[in-house]
Amino acid sequence: MFLSKKSLLVAMATVGLTTSLPALSQSSGVLNLYSARHYQTDEALYADFTKQTGIKINRIEADDNALYERLRSEGKNSSADVILMVDAARLWRAEIDGLFQPVKSKVLETRIPKNLRSNDAGQGSQWFGFSTRARVIVYNKATVKASDVDTYEKLADPVNKGKVCTRSGSHPYMLSLIGAMYERSGEAATEAWAKGMVANMARAPKGGDTDQIKGVASGECGVALTNSYYLARLMRSDKPADQQVVSKIGLIWPNQASSGAHMNVAGGAVAKNAPNKAAAIKFLEYLASDSAQQYFADGNNEWPAVKSVKTNNPALNKWGSFKEENISIAAIGKNQIYAQKILDRVSYK
Structure with a gap:
């Protein structure tokens, strides 16, 4: 069951959420995104995904805590396909509370370093870090x-x-x-x-x-x-x-x-009850692509999780290389x- 546009807007007002595309739906050509990222440069990221795949992104934005509480309250009726969060502590909390589902993907396992994703118990990782x-x-x-x-x-x-x-x-x-x-x-x-x-x-x-x-x-x-x-x-x-x-x-x-x-991540996961799971996995794989990784770096001053991607960001390039903490x-x-x-x-x- 999906929220009507009216009830969705009421719910968003209740928890302080905003969205650019309020009508969430289930379709092979749609992705419902819950995002704690509030960076204007991400608009280009989402537009590029739609251009490449034809999949329209319906987006709800709020801080991590508001998204977390919304997912918990919606339960199995949630329309969320992908959740983007901006800290390891928040990703772990949502994983432990069963808000994500494991993903098996050769693309993600190859491109995202093991220390930048959740532990894989043979079923796939629950979340992946896409920028540091x-x-x-x-x-x-x-x-x-x-x-x-x-x-x-x-x-x-x-x-x-x-x-x-x-x-x-x-x-x-x-x-x-x-x-x-x-x-x-x-x-x-x-x-x-x-x-x-x-x-x-x-x-x-x-x-x-x-x-x-x-x-x-x-x-x-x-x-x-x-x-x-x-x-x-x-x-x-x-x-x-x-x-x-x-x-x-x-x-x-x-x-x-x-x-x-000390290094931290912004990461993403497929929601536990994602109605558009195939599109959700495709979106996560897109976030690991060279073009998306470049958006993270040049648009929001984050280092790409995929180490082979080179950045054109003048601030990051000025800083050069440094020793990073190697902790999961x-x-x-x-x-x-x-x-x-x-x-x-x-x-x-």
């Missing part, structure tokens, strides 16, 4: 020495007391970082780090990643964490205010002498439970 982003450190060049903040661990050192800014510890980006640290260093070391971070805060955690960057540039913060694509946006901006922000900060690729920079994204997602417990114990808000 690094969790980097930015610091105020006038007040902070790069050598004092060149690892995640050093952010918790006493030398940085009163200098650190982050968004909420419970945000999935932070949960994933802490989940990776838990996997790498264990519970005791991760909790000691989180306690040190709380002691070093310049202010209570608030705002998004761009707010952290601007806080560093203004001098409110000495050092902060951000996802790489937020910084790349500012670097590519032609606004004088953004260029002034960029001029005042330094960029650190963390842990280059040890574990490497699935393990990072799983560890969010332990990460949240640690944050609660040390009062990391």
